[in-house]
Amino acid sequence: MAAEAGPSDTRPSGLVARPSLLLLPLAAVVAGVFLWFMLAATEGHFVPQVVDLYLLCQYARAMVEGHPFRYNAGDPPSTGATSLLHTVVLAIAHAVGFRGEGLVAFAIVAGAGLYFGSVMLARAVAARLAGPREGALAGVLVALGGPVVWSFLYGSDIALFLFLALWLFERWLASAEGARPRWTAPGVLLALARPEGLPIAFALAGAWTWRRRTERGAASLGAWLPVLAGLAVTGLYRLVTGSWLGTSVKDKSLFASYGINQGLALSAEYLVDLVRGLLLGLYP
Numbered sequence: 001m002a003a004e005a006g007p008s009d010t011r012p013s014g015l016v017a018r019p020s021l022l023l024l025p026l027a028a029v030v031a032g033v034f035l036w037f038m039l040a041a042t043e044g045h046f047v048p049q050v051v052d053l054y055l056l057c058q059y060a061r062a063m064v065e066g067h068p069f070r071y072n073a074g075d076p077p078s079t080g081a082t083s084l085l086h087t088v089v090l091a092i093a094h095a096v097g098f099r100g101e102g103l104v105a106f107a108i109v110a111g112a113g114l115y116f117g118s119v120m121l122a123r124a125v126a127a128r129l130a131g132p133r134e135g136a137l138a139g140v141l142v143a144l145g146g147p148v149v150w151s152f153l154y155g156s157d158i159a160l161f162l163f164l165a166l167w168l169f170e171r172w173l174a175s176a177e178g179a180r181p182r183w184t185a186p187g188v189l190l191a192l193a194r195p196e197g198l199p200i201a202f203a204l205a206g207a208w209t210w211r212r213r214t215e216r217g218a219a220s221l222g223a224w225l226p227v228l229a230g231l232a233v234t235g236l237y238r239l240v241t242g243s244w245l246g247t248s249v250k251d252k253s254l255f256a257s258y259g260i261n262q263g264l265a266l267s268a269e270y271l272v273d274l275v276r277g278l279l280l281g282l283y284p
Contacts, residue, residue, distance in 0.1 A: 019123050019132070023139040027119045030143055031112045034153050046105035053155040056081050057103050060090035069240050077241045083157035084233055085192040107155035114163040115152035119143045121166040128173045157194060164190040165200075172204065180220060181208055187226030191233065198230030 059081035069077040081087040122142040127135025152159040171183035191197035208223040254263035
């Protein structure tokens, strides 16, 4: 007669039980290969793969030199650097000695660190939602996702935003059964990182408040701190530049460039392409 399986038989073992033994070395290999090919193509120099990083570094340098929000001293104020938080981080790096190519290297290497953290956060999110095996699989998929890796390692603020978004999601899930929002810190940082953080903060704060009301629990003001942070950034832009929106947001807006009707038509076209790509693999 076969022995009954005990509780220990269902426990994950090996690399699934200790995913960092798999995921961190895998991420290190992927990042190392990416950086090796990049440096081989640039003769050993850290060179931005897109011009955005040059702009960010210049705005960070200007912040340290005492004329923030000005690309050059004497220029009118502008918000060409999309991410206030990322620019501040680069400004701190510049202030402590990372200059020129060194600042570019700092941005790229920092992106690699955020990539490692995001791999582990993806594992944590999937493990909460489905289980440890699914968590390990999610970490592997993020680690091996080519466009995802490039997003982290080309030095832009997208790396910071992706990491904070995953951290926010993980903390949101951790708060699901509690009475206190544990996602306030990543929510505030996300709202400071990019303009998209403000509508995300509004959505989460509204959902949290509605949930607490339906459960007849006390609403937490902490849930609205990310919203206040995002509004503070918007107010700062208005105060400094006279505009509520950042320069890059206005320049990239379909509605600002094409008008309402054409902007809606292009948005619908992009949405159709996105659905085709996700569901049918037919993008573009």
